[in-house]
Ligand code: MIC
């Protein structure tokens with residue numbers, strides 16, 4: 001059989017199962033990453049597993065999300081993360097060193113290896129030809145403890161790129177094009193593998209932009225082959241030894257193929273409030289802009305920001321626009337300082353922020369009421385900027401910089417400027433990555449609380465606590481932002497914010513009712529890997545969700561925390577359920593693989609059926625009240 005590259009890497013890491021589309025498989029994880037907002041939970045879970053040190057080739061803990069440090073909470077989290085990393089043999093990337101995915105790409109990602117990260121944009125590593133996947137913190141903790149990662153064998157989609165990008169059109173426009181073709185749920189259960197003559201002119205940072213935003217397709221991961229372009233990047237990062245050439249077989253078999261002609265591609269934007277609401281920038285040119293934010297793990301490489309500097313050099317940001325720039329890493333910022341581009345940015349009136357996620361996760365820079373905010377980021381979900389009335393557009397660095405100058409959305413393909421070339425070499429300074437010392441003292445300040453666990457599965461006879469629409473994101477379930485992120489290690493407190501942007505009564509309603517059920521439509525839980533979007537509802541008594549479909553990472557997070565992700569057998573039944581209806585899931589304690597469950601709606605005197613695709617292992621988890629209970633019982 002002619003094999004795709006994704007198939008070959010998975011095959012090399014296969015521990016259990018048959019590599020047949022949709023069948024459960026287990027694979028060995030070589031590397032893990034965590035970031036501070038999901039890391040505290042992951043390491044508390046790792047501690048509960050009683051191992052001496054991590055069993056992976058390399059694990060890295062990053063501080064990049066939660067960096068405002070207003071109050072002691074963030075600082076407590078950082079100290080805990082530093083000390084727990086040192087004890088268990090994990091590298092610790094200090095706050096200021098950069099965004100996890102950018103630093104991981106620069107310093108650690110290796111072609112052909114596997115990486116599991118407690119952040120949904122971990123697939124950024126696909127830019128150098130690895131299988132890099134996002135998962136919940138508990139799954140990452142299990143991988144650090146040496147357990148293989150379980151997933152269903154994905155379908156493998158070949159996106160063939162032909163030709164060359166025209167002036168002004170960028171890698172960001174390629175992934176926006178893919179999003180417009182596949183939609184935010186089109187990638188669920190799939191790996192996206194890029195090929196074709198069009199990839200040879202895409203640098204590793206450009207490839208990584210594409211893989212990064214593959215998360216918005218709902219895809220398991222995305223990847224490029226490891227070729228001369230990869231070799232050049234690794235050499236310039238002084239990591240020539242990490243290079244191996246990797247490619248799919250000629251005529252490899254794929255489950256689906258999409259062809260994109262780069263010569264014809266135009267500059268695109270994802271319009272409010274979804275990454276797949278894609279339009280041509282030339283159709284948006286009369287829209288006035290209030291804010292432009294450049295950065296995030298999608299578009300913050302050295303070449304991205306030098307291109308921005310080339311556009312801004314000698315000019316000034318429009319008086320009505322606030323422009324912020326966050327570089328992806330200390331390496332990027334330092335190189336900009338040395339080559340003079342930083343001075344061009346500062347002179348233009350750009351506000352230079354820390355090398356962190358910053359505005360992307362709502363840590364500051366919320367736009368004004370009704371603002372138009374252009375962001376080079378990957379998500380424009382409703383409310384994510386923390387200004388509910390804002391309209392956020394996702395665009396390339398080129399579109400961002402020109403629009404910041406003009407005050408209107410502007411199409412870079414109609415302007416003269418120079419796209420940055422790859423540097424001769426990158427500046428290497430790993431002094432902010434602390435190697436583990438294996439010392440024992442783990443420091444837990446008062447912000448670090450124990451993780452709540454669910455009681456074993458029992459009767460579910462509970463009321464509907466909320467009824468939701470399509471594409472509910474984890475930002476809807478547990479928002480980001482500077483008010484909420486400080487409580488990522490305190491589930492009781494963070495649960496007060498659960499669904500707060502959608503239904504302010506949700507928290508109190510749950511407490512008043514004890515147990516509850518959530519009703520939703522398609523793609524429930526799209527977006528991030530944050531386990532808190534399962535832990536907070538679990539803490540508030542949610543026993544089950546009934547939806548039309550789920551996003552991959554969130555679905556597993558629900559199962560890991562003992563919440564059953566049911567699916568409507570007849571989608572029309574959604575219409576017959578209302579808030580506070582009492583639903584009895586008949587004999588759910590004896591839930592079996594492949595067998596539907598009958599639900600009686602006592603309020604409406606009606607019955608309907610729900611299905612699930614839980615395997616034996618997952619049913620055991622649900623019965624125990626979650627994976628952590630199951631692991632603890634086996635120690
Ligand atoms: C995001 O982009 O939504 C985040 C914040 O990076 C999340 C992780 C988190 O919520 O901590 C993600 O993408 O997984």
Ligand code: SF4
Nearest residue numbers: 121296297357360361
């Ligand atoms: Fe950080 Fe934004 Fe990337 Fe998430 S998407 S890791 S918040 S920069």
